[in-house]
Amino acid sequence: MTERVVIVGGGVAGVSTAAALRSGGFDGDLTLVDAGDFPYDRPPLSKDFLAGTKDIKQIALQPPQWYDDQRVRLINRTAVTALRPRDAAVELPDGRLLPADRVVLATGGGAARPPIPGIDSDRVHVLRTADDADRLRPALAPGARVLVVGAGLIGAEVASTAVRLGCQVDLVDPVAVPLAAVLGPELAAWLHDLHARHRVTTLRASVESFTELRTGIEVRLTSVAEPRLYDAVVLGVGMVPCTELARLAGLEVDRGIVVDERHVTSNPAVLAVGDPARVRRDGALLPRTEHWEAARHDGARAAATLLGTAPPEPTAPWFWTDRHARHVEAVGHLDTAEHTVVRGAFDGPSFAVFGLRDGLVVAAASVDDPSAVRAARRMIDRRIPADADRLADPSVKPRDLLRG
Ligand SMILES: Cc1cc2nc3c(=O)[nH]c(=O)nc-3n(C[C@H](O)[C@H](O)[C@H](O)COP(=O)(O)OP(=O)(O)OC[C@H]3O[C@@H](n4cnc5c(N)ncnc54)[C@H](O)[C@@H]3O)c2cc1C
Structure with missing residues (x-):
């Protein structure tokens, strides 16, 4: 007992x-x-x-x-x-x-801290605890030169917050389109491109070394000839x-x-x-x-x-993330879909992507359209057959999609 x-x-x-x-x-x-x-x-x-x-x-x-x-x-x-x-x-x-x-x-x-030379510098931050955030915040002063390493969920959010605070932000990742496995290549590329539209410079490279100087921290990146100087670095690498x-x-x-x-x-x-x-x-x-x-x-x-009671029913995995004042939600993994259906326009105020396989929704992701993802999740959990035309039609209310 x-x-x-x-x-x-x-x-x-x-x-x-x-x-x-x-x-x-x-x-x-x-x-x-x-x-x-x-x-x-x-x-x-x-x-x-x-x-x-x-x-x-x-x-x-x-x-x-x-x-x-x-x-x-x-x-x-x-x-x-x-x-x-x-x-x-x-x-x-x-x-x-x-x-x-x-x-x-x-x-x-x-927070992961890969074995990169110079990573122990005080100018290199991670973000997992409130203390980490309290240490990082003063470094994100207006005009500060900030490098965010890793353009996954947390790195993208930090870059977005830092640019909102007035920093000059570079975001580096060796992967051309981060998060493609979860969000699918189209939406992931659109989201990654959103950084440039908000004054975040994206670089495709890995960090080779950090060197602390009196004037900042010098960062050597693969595929970038000259080292770059920053006031602060934030690691978002898992x-x-x-x-x-x-x-x-x-x-x-x-x-x-x-x-x-x-x-x-x-x-x-x-x-x-x-x-x-x-x-x-x-x-x-x-x-x-x-x-x-x-x-x-x-x-x-x-x-x-x-x-010793019955466990709650399993449900498809869901998460949200926010960047540049856009709210993203996702359920399932879009790379498991055979084909995708887009609801709304990528450059409209909101849109969603549904992933289908064998006539069923297997994943979905949305930008500023959480009700579409909520509906998709129910369709996944209850295996409700999907009609691609109705999914794509923004005039069909998400809850009506559940009628199959
Ligand atoms: C910056 C950040 C942003 C995020 N944003 C999102 C988001 O937008 N959407 C989303 O879906 N997810 C997000 N996540 C992920 C989400 O927060 C985590 O998945 C979630 O916090 C995991 O919860 P947990 O309880 O397993 O672990 P944690 O939240 O890490 O809690 C573990 C706790 O255990 C304590 N602990 C560890 N060892 C011991 C010990 N030996 N004795 C006593 N206590 C101990 C730690 O102090 C800590 O308080 C984010 C995570 C981070 C770090």
Whole structure:
């Protein structure tokens, strides 16, 4: 019988697990241990929080009173040092043991820092925590020369925020059209081109080295003859899942903490959720999903496992991102489609791309048209047959598409 649950990590996955346990009727001891000051949300870190239009209180995952109301014992500013499943406990830095019948690992990850010469310079930033954003913000002063490395989701958002703050921004990536796998080549190219229309210079290259000078940081790029001088560099080159506790506890780790579809690790007393969890389905390891909503769903599924109740229905993976005041949403992976259908015009106020295979929608992405993606998601989840002409017709309301 599970009476004491300890959740390690207070990101959206950990807090969602706690919330779902309580709303599902869990009445036992519930402890959330987090290394940070208090649990806050990460997506605003590259958007409003970095721009300074939201403060740390406004990005809290839950108001302070919530933890008392839900009887969640929050132990913050504390990094769990070891899992001790055999002793039914987790270990805190002062050697104390917290009793735990079941442990949920929700440890997220850290920003990747590739081994590039000079990368340890103070002018080279990453963005994963509120502290990272607080360190970066003063460097994004009007007129500052900023290089963003990596034109994926976070890099593009940082470039967009930096240019909005008045910086001169270069965005470098070795890939010609970043995000093509998820968004499809057409939409990904349109989004990448949007940078140039907003005074962000895109460069196709990799970074060879950083050299700190009195006047800035000199960056050598492949395929660019002369080194370039910047005031600040921001790396947006991916995340490294936090698997150390799992590894030390002897759990199966393979570029993520390996879990089954109920989020149970190779030790039945330990579950894992959110960015570091890697699901094995039908014997195959799936890629990790590093998106906010997936982390929230993981929490709900792990709670169902602990409660012994039916897990929520699976749903197609969804994320959003914002750049240059355009709101992008995507569901599924457009590169898995046989063909695509465009609704609206790429240079209109809003549009969507649907990906089809065998008469079904398998993916969609939109710019400023979230209702199209919402409809597509239902069509994917319920396998509603798709009519390409109706999908392409903006006069057909998205909810009417669900009638097939
Ligand atoms: C800048 C940024 C922008 C993003 N924007 C978007 C977006 O627009 N859309 C989207 O879908 N997704 C976005 N994401 C991704 C999304 O935020 C993540 O997928 C989500 O935060 C993952 O949640 P998590 O709880 O798994 O991990 P995290 O949010 O990383 O939380 C993990 C927590 O565990 C704590 N921890 C780690 N080790 C220990 C330990 N030993 N003891 C105690 N605590 C520990 C950490 O301090 C941290 O608080 C963004 C991410 C970043 C960084």
